[in-house]
Amino acid sequence: MKEKKDKTGAIPRFLNGTYTVNEAYVFLEESNDPVNKDIIEEAAFSVWGESQFLEKTEESLKKEYREEAYALLKKIGKKKRKSLKPLLAAVGSIAAAIAVIFSLFRLYEGVSRQDIYYECIETTYGERKDITLPDGSMVILNSCSRLRYPTKFTQQTREVRLQGEAFFDVAKDPDRQFVVSAGQFCVKVLGTAFNIKSYDMDEITSVKVDRGKVQIEMPEATMRLSAQERVEVNSLRGTIKKHQDLYETAGWRKGCLYFDATPIQDVARELEREYNCSIVFQEGQEFDNLISGEHDNQSLESVLQSLEYISGIKYKKNNRHILLYK
Numbered sequence: 001m002k003e004k005k006d007k008t009g010a011i012p013r014f015l016n017g018t019y020t021v022n023e024a025y026v027f028l029e030e031s032n033d034p035v036n037k038d039i040i041e042e043a044a045f046s047v048w049g050e051s052q053f054l055e056k057t058e059e060s061l062k063k064e065y066r067e068e069a070y071a072l073l074k075k076i077g078k079k080k081r082k083s084l085k086p087l088l089a090a091v092g093s094i095a096a097a098i099a100v101i102f103s104l105f106r107l108y109e110g111v112s113r114q115d116i117y118y119e120c121i122e123t124t125y126g127e128r129k130d131i132t133l134p135d136g137s138m139v140i141l142n143s144c145s146r147l148r149y150p151t152k153f154t155q156q157t158r159e160v161r162l163q164g165e166a167f168f169d170v171a172k173d174p175d176r177q178f179v180v181s182a183g184q185f186c187v188k189v190l191g192t193a194f195n196i197k198s199y200d201m202d203e204i205t206s207v208k209v210d211r212g213k214v215q216i217e218m219p220e221a222t223m224r225l226s227a228q229e230r231v232e233v234n235s236l237r238g239t240i241k242k243h244q245d246l247y248e249t250a251g252w253r254k255g256c257l258y259f260d261a262t263p264i265q266d267v268a269r270e271l272e273r274e275y276n277c278s279i280v281f282q283e284g285q286e287f288d289n290l291i292s293g294e295h296d297n298q299s300l301e302s303v304l305q306s307l308e309y310i311s312g313i314k315y316k317k318n319n320r321h322i323l324l325y326k
Helices: 002-016 021-030 034-051 059-112 264-275 300-311
Strands: 118-122 129-132 138-141 146-150 158-169 178-182 185-189 193-198 204-211 213-217 222-226 229-234 239-244 257-263 278-281 290-295 314-318 321-325
Touching (some): 138 146, 204 213, 204 222, 257 264, 264 278, 290 300, 300 314
Parallel strands (some): 158 178, 278 321
Antiparallel strands (some): 129 138, 146 158, 178 185, 193 204, 213 222, 229 239, 314 321
16 A cells, blocks of 8 residues: 555656656656556546646746756666667657558548539439430430439449439440449440339349440349340349340330330339329239230320230229229
8 A cells, every 4th residue: 555655646746747866767667567557547637637726836846856857867868779769760660651541541531521422313203304424424214213323423433323214325434434233233334325124113124235235243143235135134033034125225215115025013013104193903813914015105095905905904994093904
């Protein structure tokens, strides 16, 4: 207890700058001992607190102690100057390395925190929008779709995110890929034109190339498509189909409906998006029809009539509510 008391008395005086030569030797020796860590911290806190209320030590006494301490430290420095040089050099190197790392971090942080803002364009039922991206690429967004992109492409790639369907005419940039993330598709190009259809509720999602080439990455496979080629992924059946498609790419841009062995449920959802209607199937009946054909899309009534003609599926229409039955 006496030893701790001596320490707790000497340490505050050292921290206050009012220590003797002997106390300086003791403090320098014991401050490196981990056992005294708590004592030093406690004393430092106490000195800080007391300094807020107590009067300062007499200036003449403080000056005497400081001069004595300065002489002591100067003497110690001369004895250990040679041994301290490697340490100081190491500390300097470490400090320089830390400064460089910190500068790089701040630089990276500054770049990563650039003012990057995003545009989010959406369409509703029966609506289409023409969009010009910051690099000059053109996009036509189909009904009930959403496109998110930065107001300025600052990274190594030009990346956008699509929900729904869109036709892309990508401006050429050999130094930066153009990447579209859409559901399970990740489509990468340099400069080409293609259509992506990726609605969350649809059974089939697809990519069709109009010109040029694209690379498509999916969890199941990676493939390349050339002009007039299409890949379709059936989420229910777990199948991937790649084939040639000579029909006009994205005929919906001109108001046409095009189906190629499309499940009747996907046909119904497309009509809902196009005409802002509600289509339900008669309970207790099975609908496994695959619909193929092209329609000029003049009206919902004419499309339903064509559907009945080619599939035998009848309909009842009550304003915007349609019931399909057999």
